């Protein structure tokens with residue numbers, strides 16, 4: 001199987017909410033110096049989904065990673081290589097900055113056409129900055145291939161199909177989809193593997209391929225290729241008036257809490 | 268597409284009934300349609316949808332198109348896309364609204380990109396800008412740490428709306444509206460996937476999205492037992508349901524279907540009790556609409572105390588039994 005995984009470098013979404021700051025005048029987030037960028041967690045799980053397939057039949061299997069952005073940190077974007085992916089392509093240029101899902105998916109589609117034939121594309125179900133969840137489905141539409149979103153299990157079957165378990169509100173759907181196809185992966189797939197020491201060594205020797213907009217034949221990228229516009233970005237004010245119930249012991253505080261809820265007609 | 272007019276809502280039906288989210292987006296769509304003085308149409312796609320068309324009129328639609336076909340029983344995007352493409356060609360709407368459900372979040376981007384536009388996903392608020400007559404969509408970004416207002420000049424404008432973000436109209440059985448069948452000749456060669464099975468993983472008792480009280484546990488509970496003992500007991504006493512943050516689901520302590528948050532269930536109970544949950548922005552996205560949030564956490568600095576109305580700082584193993592004993596006593 002020839003597989004492609006799209007991975008985005010993001011601000012660590014597990015950082016404490018108190019570290020989050022905005023430059024409201026410019027509709028931008030301020031990168032807090034204490035928060036390290038990471039690969040979007042769902043994208044790591046997308047890499048995991050591809051690697052699980054690679055594990056089953058090492059001979060003909062290849063996993064190519066594509067990351068789009070600017071000033072990408074090599075130790076961050078190389079993580080999928082150290083997990084076991086084979087190749088890394090960076091769409092890296094200032095012109096790629098400021099895009100929306102349409103701009104990003106269009107550039108990814110152009111790059112994938114340049115990469116050549118593939119069987120499966122994996123994306124995370126959404127990235128953790130704009131939480132948009134459109135790039136996967138949109139990319140599939142631009143490439144004219146089927147898509148299954150929010151997958152928790154992917155199995156290659158004989159006869160050119162994959163069996164996918166797709167998470168829905170009260171359970172999951174089991175689908176059979178013809179490939180080439182695109183699948184977006186959710187955390188229900190299970191934890192992504194850690195990088196091994198051997199993997200880290202191998203990754204350090206690999207040089208990513210870097211493509212600029214002209215290399216993939218797109219004349220409009222990033223902000224220039226947007227379909228939507230941000231009118232305003234703001235941080236809602238939180239009133240934050242928690243009544244912390246204190247007593248001589250935590251047990252007494254627990255009992256007092258029940259009383260408080262009763263007085264306030266909450267229970 | 269400068270002549271596009273009106274609003275098209277894509278509704279969802281389960282067992283012959285409109286989903287609550289569909290009534291909510293019909294309410295939102297009605298308000299926008301009234302402001303624009305244009306029509307609100309609704310598409311219902313599925314099989315054996317009973318009187319759902321009438322219910323959609325009662326919920327605010329002027330015209331309901333019912334695409335009822337055995338092949339549309341289960342959602343699958345290459346099949347549903349065929350209906351949607353024909354729907355958009357027929358109605359030529361200015362705005363398309365879907366729910367941010369498993370289906371809406373799958374269908375909206377595919378449809379948008381097909382039409383050469385981008386959707387705005389998981390919106391909290393939709394409004395019309397008077398000057399341009401364009402829709403402006405407010406949504407949460409950065410896991411809920413910030414909000415952003417989006418707009419686009421490209422028509423149709425497409426948005427999905429978060430569960431419980433907008434209020435439905437009171438159903439009015441006297442409202443006038445047309446319900447018409449919408450036949451689509453499905454092209455089998457365009458169907459690329461097949462639904463083999465639908466596996467339900469429902470938990471016994473009150474559903475978390477319907478419960479007036481939710482007792483939720485986080486990583487701080489340390490394992491599955493407290494969920495099936497203390498939390499289940501407390502939920503029973505309060506006639507509510509048990510919920511969880513993501514780590515207990517990831518660790519298989521509890522089923523995935525009770526995850527609360529940005530990528531889990533979005534709920535708004537009267538009472539939400541968070542035990543051993545730090546209050547990440549992604550978790551709070553799923554419960555911030557609760558009337559009263561109560562937190563039990565041993566870390567006084569935990570973010571959950573910035574979001575809660577009442578809180579106790581302490582080990583749940585000590586706080587919870589005393590709290591439960593007192594609740595029982597008070598409710599007897």
Ligand SMILES: Cc1cc2nc3c(=O)[nH]c(=O)nc-3n(C[C@H](O)[C@H](O)[C@H](O)COP(=O)(O)OP(=O)(O)OC[C@H]3O[C@@H](n4cnc5c(N)ncnc54)[C@H](O)[C@@H]3O)c2cc1C
Nearest residue numbers: 485486487512513528529530531543545550565566582583
């Ligand atoms: C794109 C994206 C989407 C996400 N979607 C969701 C989502 O839908 N829902 C969700 O929940 N998360 C989601 N997450 C994960 C989220 O970022 C957090 O990792 C998660 O919510 C943390 O869960 P927690 O509070 O249980 O665990 P932690 O943050 O580890 O907190 C555990 C808490 O338990 C307390 N504790 C420990 N022991 C005790 C004790 N004995 N007594 C009392 N308190 C104790 C600790 O003080 C701590 O505050 C998402 C993340 C991303 C990136």
